[in-house]
Amino acid sequence: MKKEKSKFRFKKEFGQNFIFDTKFLNEMVSDLMLEKSSNILEIGAGMGSLTKILAERFKKVVSFEIDKTLTEKLKKIETQNSNLKIVLSDVLKMNTSEIDEMFLGESFNIVANIPYNITSQIVFKFFFESNKLDKMFVMVQKEVGERFIASPSTSEYGIPSVLLSTFGECKMVKQVNRNMFFPVPKVDSCVIMIKRIDQKFGSFDKEKFENFLSCCFSMKRKTLVNNLLKMNTDKEKIESILIDLNLDKNVRPENLSAEDYVKLFRKFF
DSSP, rough: OHHHHSSSOOOOOTTOOOEEHHHHHHHHHHHOOOOOTTTTEEOOOOHHHHHHHHHHHSSSSEEEEGGEEEEHHHHHHHHHTTEEEEEEOOOOGSHHHHHHHHHTOEEEEEEEEOGGGHHHHHHHHHHHSSSSSEEEEEEHHHHHHHHHOOOOOOOSHHHHHHHHHHHEEEEEEEEEEEGGSSSSSOOOEEEEEEEEEETBBBBBOHHHHHHHHHHHHSSSSOOHHHHHHHTOOOHHHHHHHHHHHTOTTOOOOOGHHHHHHHHHHHHHO
């Protein structure tokens, strides 16, 4: 493996930082607490260190990798595992319905070690669009993970925290020291679990709700009333709605729970 590390040209444009420690990877997969009968969508196969372990442990694995210079190595692993399918493509450019069909109507779980700059894109693409997704286990920058799992009234709490709490749940599974990666990144990482819970707060327009949250969090240092004035110029009406919901009219965006935001959204729309 050391020989492979020295030969391979890591590409900044793909945000490549790989983990080669198979003992750690096996422990990480065990921590996911998934059944052997699970189907897995791996995003970011890299050199295949985790891919091999997933194929050994689970029913079916579909693994995406964008770097085509890894084709030969990954295709070799594919020939050794009849339950593994390697897809050399950008997962963001595929419709989730196409990916759902790869599992022949069965549900699947995502296991992903993805570049930090596209974490949110991938997470929310599948979270909102896939009809067959069960859970996501995503390796992310520790600070990003803390924003995803943040509770109200903390500095990390924001739109991602509210969205994940509104339509599902999110928790940290494992912390990952930066020295587990090669090349070593500048930050530590963590594995987070994300699960969608349909109809958690009933049915409503997700896109309109996202736009509403963008307005609410547009200026975090301002009060919620001041931010909502962009949407409704009647300050007294906004304050009246907050009072109806037993909320302080001077409340700030980070102080409301997901349930509060759903109630507030319904009052406005």
